[in-house]
Amino acid sequence: MTARGDALLAAVAVSLMSVCLHAGFQQTGLQECHRCDGRLQDGSAVGNFCIASAGQVDGRCCLRHQGEQDRATIIGLDLSNCSLGNVEDLHEAITAVIIDLSANPIVNMSDSVFQGFTQLHSLRLPLPCQCPGGNESWETVEDIGSVCLCEGQRDACYSGGNMSWNCPENSLCGPYGPGLVQCSCSGDYHGYKCLRKGQFPMAEVLGILGASTIMVSGILWVTQRRKAKTV
Template identity: 45%
Template sequence: MTTVPYWLLINTFVVYIVFCSETQNNVCSKTCSTSMKNSYVYNFCHEQNLQLQGRCCVNVTGSQQILGLDLQSCGLSQLTGLFTHGASLQVLLLQDNPLMNITSTDFEGLLELKYLTLPLDSDCPGGMDAWEVTNTTANETLCLQELDFCLVHNVSCPSNSYCSNTGPGLSECLCLPGYHGYKCLRKGTFPTTVFTAGMVGSTLFVAGLLWFTQRRNVKKQV
């Protein structure tokens, strides 16, 4: 059996945290050639009594959710990893960008979209069946009111599991409470406490070992 070194897991975890933090901060401070004044996000934000923070419309109460995002004319060529903190997004403007190879997975995790604009000649993620209304104007592709893929397509999952919508045109089968493992065949709950304790203990041990060895090298250099 091939095992993954703990140091690699730790580094991956740290990189993931840093990446998510940078993504959340940078997505609202994108430099774009089009002003937000009177854009759909701008008007939406004021109508809902929300707060504009750069290119974002934010609900400042509670968990600082981003409800609107105006990225039109921002020179975007890809969307991968851009919406890490966008689960609450309702309005998203992406027209007038040189986007290439847009796929449904670029919008994975976005479950609340009500208004999405894309560059002209782009297809709505998930296709026409993933939205109440899809339309093409002279300047953009418009996708209105995301639909629950599980309900629209009556997705069938194996025993002991259920369908969960994960984005426009996307879904996955999750285990029912009391089941876990491959195809949800194992009864009982996943041993979260034991797993977490093992991970925390291993992480602390490796962190302490690295600190000790690196600290010794520093002393030698001094």
């Protein structure tokens, strides 16, 4: 084979490898977009949102690229009519603004599915499913045909303008998904129920962990020595 032929063969091999790597990235990096066959359709709720948001379609997802590394995040997910019976984990779509799970025979949905979904504004579920967090967690709850529409996620920390969750003293309440909150220590408070004040004793903690590791290693060494002598 000539040098020109070798160069052409190498170029083809590199091109094929690039295609395979790109396909593999889509499958492993954004598996939720390819949970079922098909592609995000124009005219669907998520499709219309994607067009209005100038998003990029990847399988059943609408993506937004951001950051210096052009990282893709899911802002829309359409898993309608995917024959889903159980929904337990949608963590890849935690940045989604709109999710469609309608037209699925869902019989079980974990209570923690939408934990951390603070940006979720519109959710479509098959009846008789109910909106996560209860109707009070949404501005609008409406049954449209066979679809339960949940729109306008409310801040679970407040109800009617008043604090509705009792976070410990010296802590702040933050939304953590429909009907969910998370309490974080404020200022320089830390520890159990944010009762300790001052800088976190990192050096002391590391010292205790280091001493414990050395002690455990010593015990294992002595044990192994005794076993060796016994043998």
